Amino acid sequence: MSEKTGQRLLLQGNEAMVEGALAAGCRFFAGYPITPASEIAELMSLRLPAVGGTFIQMEDEIAGMGAVIGASLAGVKSLTATSGPGFSLMQENLGFACAAEVPCVVVNVMRTGPSTGLSTSPAQGDVMQARWGTHGDHPVIVLAVSTVNDCFTVIVQAFNLAEKYRVPVIVLSDEIVAHTREAVVLPDPAAITVIDRMRPAVPPEWYIPYEDNSRGVPAMAEMGSGYRHHVTGLIHDVRGFPTERPEEVDAFIRRLFHKITNGFTEIQLTNPVMMEDAKIAVIAYGAVSRSALRAVRQARSQGIRAGLLQLITLYPFPRKAVEAVLAQCRRVLVPEMNMGQVIREVKRVNRTTEIVRHNRVDGQLITPAEIYAHLLAM
Amino acid sequence: MTEKTGSLRHDYLRHDKKFPHVWCPGCGNGIVLGSLIRAIARLGLEKDELVLAAGIGCSGRMPVYVDFNTLHATHGRALTFATGIKLAKPALTVIIVMGDGDATAIGGNHFIHAARRNIDLTAIIINNQIYGMTGGQHSPTTPYGSFASTAVWGNIEHPFPIAELAVTAGASYVARGTVYHAAMLDDLLAAGIAKKGFSVIEVMSNCHTQYGRRNQMNDAVTMLRHFKEQAVSVDRAARMTEEEMAGRFTIGVLADVDKPNYTEEYQKIRERARQR
Numbered sequence: 001m002s003e004k005t006g007q008r009l010l011l012q013g014n015e016a017m018v019e020g021a022l023a024a025g026c027r028f029f030a031g032y033p034i035t036p037a038s039e040i041a042e043l044m045s046l047r048l049p050a051v052g053g054t055f056i057q058m059e060d061e062i063a064g065m066g067a068v069i070g071a072s073l074a075g076v077k078s079l080t081a082t083s084g085p086g087f088s089l090m091q092e093n094l095g096f097a098c099a100a101e102v103p104c105v106v107v108n109v110m111r112t113g114p115s116t117g118l119s120t121s122p123a124q125g126d127v128m129q130a131r132w133g134t135h136g137d138h139p140v141i142v143l144a145v146s147t148v149n150d151c152f153t154v155i156v157q158a159f160n161l162a163e164k165y166r167v168p169v170i171v172l173s174d175e176i177v178a179h180t181r182e183a184v185v186l187p188d189p190a191a192i193t194v195i196d197r198m199r200p201a202v203p204p205e206w207y208i209p210y211e212d213n214s215r216g217v218p219a220m221a222e223m224g225s226g227y228r229h230h231v232t233g234l235i236h237d238v239r240g241f242p243t244e245r246p247e248e249v250d251a252f253i254r255r256l257f258h259k260i261t262n263g264f265t266e267i268q269l270t271n272p273v274m275m276e277d278a279k280i281a282v283i284a285y286g287a288v289s290r291s292a293l294r295a296v297r298q299a300r301s302q303g304i305r306a307g308l309l310q311l312i313t314l315y316p317f318p319r320k321a322v323e324a325v326l327a328q329c330r331r332v333l334v335p336e337m338n339m340g341q342v343i344r345e346v347k348r349v350n351r352t353t354e355i356v357r358h359n360r361v362d363g364q365l366i367t368p369a370e371i372y373a374h375l376l377a378m
Numbered sequence: 379m380t381e382k383t384g385s386l387r388h389d390y391l392r393h394d395k396k397f398p399h400v401w402c403p404g405c406g407n408g409i410v411l412g413s414l415i416r417a418i419a420r421l422g423l424e425k426d427e428l429v430l431a432a433g434i435g436c437s438g439r440m441p442v443y444v445d446f447n448t449l450h451a452t453h454g455r456a457l458t459f460a461t462g463i464k465l466a467k468p469a470l471t472v473i474i475v476m477g478d479g480d481a482t483a484i485g486g487n488h489f490i491h492a493a494r495r496n497i498d499l500t501a502i503i504i505n506n507q508i509y510g511m512t513g514g515q516h517s518p519t520t521p522y523g524s525f526a527s528t529a530v531w532g533n534i535e536h537p538f539p540i541a542e543l544a545v546t547a548g549a550s551y552v553a554r555g556t557v558y559h560a561a562m563l564d565d566l567l568a569a570g571i572a573k574k575g576f577s578v579i580e581v582m583s584n585c586h587t588q589y590g591r592r593n594q595m596n597d598a599v600t601m602l603r604h605f606k607e608q609a610v611s612v613d614r615a616a617r618m619t620e621e622e623m624a625g626r627f628t629i630g631v632l633a634d635v636d637k638p639n640y641t642e643e644y645q646k647i648r649e650r651a652r653q654r
Contacts, residue, residue, distance in 0.1 A: 027466075028462065028465070028466055030461075030462060046651075049644070049647045049648040049650075049651035049652075050648075050651035050652055050654065052648060052652075054465045054466065054644065056461065056465060056644075058458065058461075058491075059487050059488060059491040060487060062455060062458065062488075063455070063458040063461075063487075063488055063491070064458075065458075066451065066452070066455040066457075066458025066459045066461070066462065066488075067458050067459070067461045067462035067465070068462060069451075069459055069462060070431075070449075070458065070459035070460060070461060070462025070463040070464075070466065071462035071463065071465065071466035072462070072466075073449065073459070073462070073463060074462065074463045074466035074467040074470070075466065075467070076466040076467075078462070078466075092452055092455075093452055093455060093458075096451065096452050222467075223429055223447040223463060223467065223470060224426060224427060224429075224447060224467050224469065224470050225426075226426050228425060228426060228445060228446060228447050228448075229447070229448075230441065230442055230448045230449075230450070231448065231449045231450065232442075232449070232450035233450065233451070233452055234450065239394065241395060241442060242442070242450075
């Protein structure tokens with residue numbers, strides 16, 4: 001990585017994702033081949049052993065997610081990458097990571113579904129699955145990337161948030177971002193903020209593995225560090241042992257949510273563009289936000305006061321930023337490469353503004369012209 | 379022996395975990411647990427360096443009781459979690475305990491691939507031929523013709539021979555024991571844990587509650603007697619005809635081979651990648 005720092009490189013999104021993960025300290029990758037995510041695995045298999053890390057190709061995505069959790073429990077920052085069908089298989093173990101609070105990052109390079117769908121075409125159909133795919137009430141962090149540069153910076157943020165909050169972080173990419181080649185300049189590793197999980201500061205005999213604290217995020221001891229404890233997907237008490245006591249179950253579930261709520265201001269990332277005086281706006285994420293940006297610029301050149309709110313964090317849903325846009329604008333367009341998933345969230349927080357949908361489900365990117373046509377009509 | 383196990387109990391079981399355990403009176407799981415801690419004591423392994431992982435089912439509750447680094451993973455997936463742990467920290471001794479349903483039904487794919495990969499793990503599979511915790515449904519090892527809560531008309535499926543499956547899939551060390559032959563089980567477990575590469579120890583165990591009651595073996599003693607009568611040592615089985623072996627199973631070491639294991643092979647890849 002060091003030899004690439006500062007140079008202008010032509011990278012595809014999947015490659016930048018690997019560079020970002022390594023810069024964030026990722027030293028373990030387990031996964032299963034799938035289009036359009038396979039380049040991440042291929043590049044990890046080349047790069048990880050040289051930095052003392054581990055790559056393993058597992059027998060399926062269920063196993064990939066399991067190995068990622070195991071490696072993280074042993075103290076190593078871990079990543080897997082997949083697409084829709086594999087992401088469906090990962091949901092079971094993703095829930096374990098939520099329950100046992102195991103930091104890890106899952107990249108889902110979205111392709112058109114359902115089922116095998118269009119394996120080489122982009123889509124944004126997995127937003128709700130990223131939020132609610134695993135069973136049970138649980139919090140999770142979902143981020144979306146729109147450019148090759150995003151792939152680097154957002155995956156660094158994903159690892160940092162995973163470590164800080166002890167939660168799986170899902171990064172939603174899509175086939176366009178994954179395979180588009182763009183010029184990027186990778187930042188100096190020394191200039192990147194890298195956060196590691198909080199480890200216990202007390203001697204092993206005092207360590208209470210799931211004890212609440214001011215942040216709601218317990219210190220995490222890795223296996224083999226002398227802090228022997230039990231890790232389970234059953235609801236557990238503060239010592240990590242299964243419990244069915246209502247007051248302990250209640251406290252556990254509430255802390256899982258509370259720790260994320262505590263961090264809303266730093267977790268909810270958005271990128272407002274030309275929003276200062278906007279009267280109409282586009283709320284977009286992923287590759288579509290690039291089409292939206294182009295359309296907004298075009299509208300501005302015609303004297304239309306249009307703006308863009310690009311969502312980087314999809315969950316926890318950046319309510320405050322969206323509410324500000326809704327309060328300011330008389331109409332808001334939510335273009336999505338699905339039949340309408342984020343628009344439901346926008347409508348949920350809306351009070352007065354008219355919200356227009358624009359959906360495309362033919363495996364093709366929403367073009368700037370389509371969005372521009374809406375902006376003219378708004 | 380009782381006194382020895384008694385002191386080991388204080389050395390290796392968790393003091394802050396409430397007993398009694400969740401297992402039925404007479405359950406074979408306790409015999410396996412006793413054997414496991416005797417094998418570990420014999421090998422002189424440090425508790426900090428030990429991981430006991432499990433999946434879901436009655437066997438899945440075993441890690442709660444031992445004072446190691448312990449993990450209660452998802453159903454059938456314990457081997458995948460263990461793979462991540464071992465590769466991330468190769469110095470750890472990683473042992474996985476599973477049931478027959480856990481390891482060979484929902485986890486069957488992971489089981490054969492862990493064996494094929496020959497990763498340095500020790501898998502203990504407690505084979506009680508039934509889904510015990512969920513109420514006696516038939517498993518991949520329920521014998522043909524026997525009865526279960528989802529095979530009330532008699533089981534028409536054919537059972538997996540787990541140990542033989544592991545041999546074919548490529549495990550370095552494969553053995554089968556029973557909870558009747560407890561002293562032998564100590565030896566098999568110790569050898570399996572010490573072995574580099576993927577080790578499988580299948581333990582024939584009694585679930586008189588869910589399997590026995592439906593199959594004319596109402597209590598633990600009857601089932602243990604059954605294992606005593608049906609088990610044939612690998613050496614003796616080699617001299618017996620197929621007809622003589624009908625309804626019986628072999629116990630002892632079925633495979634013990636030296637071949638490259640994933641953990642060490644990957645370390646070599648790291649060195650080659652660094653030099654490039």
